[in-house]
Amino acid sequence: MKEFKLQGYVSPEAFPGTPTEQLQKALDVSHELDIGRVQVTGSWTVDRPLRIHAMTELVLDHADLSVSGQFPLLVSSALDDESRASWSFEDKFIRLTGIDAIIRGELVFYHIHHLVLTGLELHQPAKFFFVREVRVTDCDLRGEIGLLIGRGSNNFIVQNLSGTCGKAAVLVDAAAQVGAYVWGKETEVHELILQDSTFRTETPAILLHATEDSQIFNLQIDHITNDGPILHIGDPAETLPETQYYNLTVVECASGASEQVIRNNPTRHCYFA
Amino acid sequence: MQRALSPNIPSLFGSDDSQTIQNAIAAAEADGSRQIVIPRYNARTDKNEWRIPTAILVPSNFTIILDNCYMVQETGIHDNMFTNTNTRNRALVTTPEGRQENISIFGRGNVILDGGVHNRRLEKTCRTLFPDGRGMLPNTMFFWCNVTNLHVEDLHIENQRWWAMTHISCSQVFLKNLDFYAIPHVTNMDGIDLRIGCHDFTIENITGRTGDDTLALTALPQGFESRWLVQGTAPDIHDVRIRNMKSDPYTQYVVRLLNQDGSQIYNLDMDTLMDVSDYATKKRSGSCLCIGSPHYFKERRVKLGELRNITARNITTRGADGVLLGGTAQNILLSNVKTYRDNLVGLGVRDFCDVDNFTVEHFWYDANQQQIFTGRESTPETFPGSAFLLDGVTGSMVLKDIHVGKARTAVTVGAGLDVQVEGLTCELVGKDIDVVPGGSATLDGEVR
Numbered sequence: 001m002k003e004f005k006l007q008g009y010v011s012p013e014a015f016p017g018t019p020t021e022q023l024q025k026a027l028d029v030s031h032e033l034d035i036g037r038v039q040v041t042g043s044w045t046v047d048r049p050l051r052i053h054a055m056t057e058l059v060l061d062h063a064d065l066s067v068s069g070q071f072p073l074l075v076s077s078a079l080d081d082e083s084r085a086s087w088s089f090e091d092k093f094i095r096l097t098g099i100d101a102i103i104r105g106e107l108v109f110y111h112i113h114h115l116v117l118t119g120l121e122l123h124q125p126a127k128f129f130f131v132r133e134v135r136v137t138d139c140d141l142r143g144e145i146g147l148l149i150g151r152g153s154n155n156f157i158v159q160n161l162s163g164t165c166g167k168a169a170v171l172v173d174a175a176a177q178v179g180a181y182v183w184g185k186e187t188e189v190h191e192l193i194l195q196d197s198t199f200r201t202e203t204p205a206i207l208l209h210a211t212e213d214s215q216i217f218n219l220q221i222d223h224i225t226n227d228g229p230i231l232h233i234g235d236p237a238e239t240l241p242e243t244q245y246y247n248l249t250v251v252e253c254a255s256g257a258s259e260q261v262i263r264n265n266p267t268r269h270c271y272f273a
Numbered sequence: 274m275q276r277a278l279s280p281n282i283p284s285l286f287g288s289d290d291s292q293t294i295q296n297a298i299a300a301a302e303a304d305g306s307r308q309i310v311i312p313r314y315n316a317r318t319d320k321n322e323w324r325i326p327t328a329i330l331v332p333s334n335f336t337i338i339l340d341n342c343y344m345v346q347e348t349g350i351h352d353n354m355f356t357n358t359n360t361r362n363r364a365l366v367t368t369p370e371g372r373q374e375n376i377s378i379f380g381r382g383n384v385i386l387d388g389g390v391h392n393r394r395l396e397k398t399c400r401t402l403f404p405d406g407r408g409m410l411p412n413t414m415f416f417w418c419n420v421t422n423l424h425v426e427d428l429h430i431e432n433q434r435w436w437a438m439t440h441i442s443c444s445q446v447f448l449k450n451l452d453f454y455a456i457p458h459v460t461n462m463d464g465i466d467l468r469i470g471c472h473d474f475t476i477e478n479i480t481g482r483t484g485d486d487t488l489a490l491t492a493l494p495q496g497f498e499s500r501w502l503v504q505g506t507a508p509d510i511h512d513v514r515i516r517n518m519k520s521d522p523y524t525q526y527v528v529r530l531l532n533q534d535g536s537q538i539y540n541l542d543m544d545t546l547m548d549v550s551d552y553a554t555k556k557r558s559g560s561c562l563c564i565g566s567p568h569y570f571k572e573r574r575v576k577l578g579e580l581r582n583i584t585a586r587n588i589t590t591r592g593a594d595g596v597l598l599g600g601t602a603q604n605i606l607l608s609n610v611k612t613y614r615d616n617l618v619g620l621g622v623r624d625f626c627d628v629d630n631f632t633v634e635h636f637w638y639d640a641n642q643q644q645i646f647t648g649r650e651s652t653p654e655t656f657p658g659s660a661f662l663l664d665g666v667t668g669s670m671v672l673k674d675i676h677v678g679k680a681r682t683a684v685t686v687g688a689g690l691d692v693q694v695e696g697l698t699c700e701l702v703g704k705d706i707d708v709v710p711g712g713s714a715t716l717d718g719e720v721r
Contacts, residue, residue, distance in 0.1 A: 008312045
């Protein structure tokens, strides 16, 4: 125990069991003893989703994490406990720090305040629901969708990404939700800054999907480069009031497509230059 | 390269955590590594915290890595958490010879710096309750004076006792990825203050909530800081690049600019300012950007030309005034400004402001015109808010590509002001352009 405290991190190799058991034990012990950091190196395959707790930095140092089936690789521990679906019971301060790190499974973040992802190569989406104050930087996105910013999420700074995603590098979807609705939180998606990123995909870099009850607003997109369009707004199969896509800005972007911004829905007070 | 020293080496233990860390700094200077890492676990106390009773004095050419740690200012103390060593000798630090350089404080992992329990030292009472001659400076968490090439990155700061970060006569400063959380239980819980003599700053990714201005650029050479200005240097603040300020400044400003008594503020480039004040608190922020003020002077008020060369683009706010003017403003460009919800005035003025070469382009005013507590709307003629309320502004202004939703007036032009409006759309307004006698306005070339 003292050894963990002095070295400042927990390694899964310190525990017996299957790779999944080792990794989960490391996350649990780090949380219980307030070590605050789990350090993983090498290749690991998990056979069930890992749970990450508050006040944890997961450092993936030359690590390659994958899953053995169709389930997320890592989820917020708050997802297991519906009694925590209230504003007061957020998880705080979670970080995933990668140094030559590859993640081949989904990451599902729910009901978190202060989340940082940096230095990761993501082969599956990182998903965010009712998460606020997030930074995603220096990540390479390889899946069909890179990041899914879902219901109730706000205050993101996303910078220095690269990627070749099949559908979209960033999908902002106010309808997407996992877990229970969090009492005290709005369902809107807002205050997103997406910038300084280069994507190589013919599909839009960023897709927006609002709903009748949840706006997407206060979005700043700048210095994005993509082979295809930069921004795709709305679903052609439904028309929402213009207020549902509101206060959007796209500036100083470069697109190989004929249209930088595709509007499938009316928008309000948007600046696209 | 030598590894960073940790204060967890038993031979470095002092009588308290500040002394322990200071011993580690001294040892790192002696062995040439010039780098320490403060980890989460405190071996001296067997706790996961570092309680700081006296300021950690940082020498030149030194790096401190805060590694996943929690540091809290000790209860009842009156001192900074970090400061450069020469601030302990004001006679030295205010000379060119007293300059320090190459200081870095980097956060790694989840770093939390906590102001702890407040010591009751407040601006209004510090001279009576604590007549030690030190004023409020002991309560700033980071105090930097006469430092060049300073980096402070990746920290979360909570419960600051006053201004979290204070810079006087500093240059080449890089502040990045700083997050604040302050419940405004006392006054003046600013985030970052640039005071007299500061220049060449890069400030990026500042987030969270402060109890007062999140970022204040304040050049008041007759104030307390006059005693800290480096001899032979100008009190001006200039050449500051700001990107991604996304904060809730309580009832004050995300970014505030203030200069008086002959000092100047110039060459500022601001990109992406977001007021994220919480609608649920029913208290709007003051404004997202406050440019100048006609007040706070001691000898003479700011003159036209002393606050100049400012570009601010991509602003989003629901503050009482989206952008607020005061004093003077020259060579200003505001581009892509959006106000919404319970914003009252899109571009307003505190008392008066003299402007020259002032352009606003791509402006969306979308106040909901509802009373904040009752939610009631009224008719356009009785709407509480206007998009451009410029009664008190003198000089000349150009407004281009302006979009107004609901407003009492789109543009109110005061006496002594000439406004050229090019491209104005209004949805529901009592009056589009209201010109007070003595003012003048044109809309797309036609005199109004």
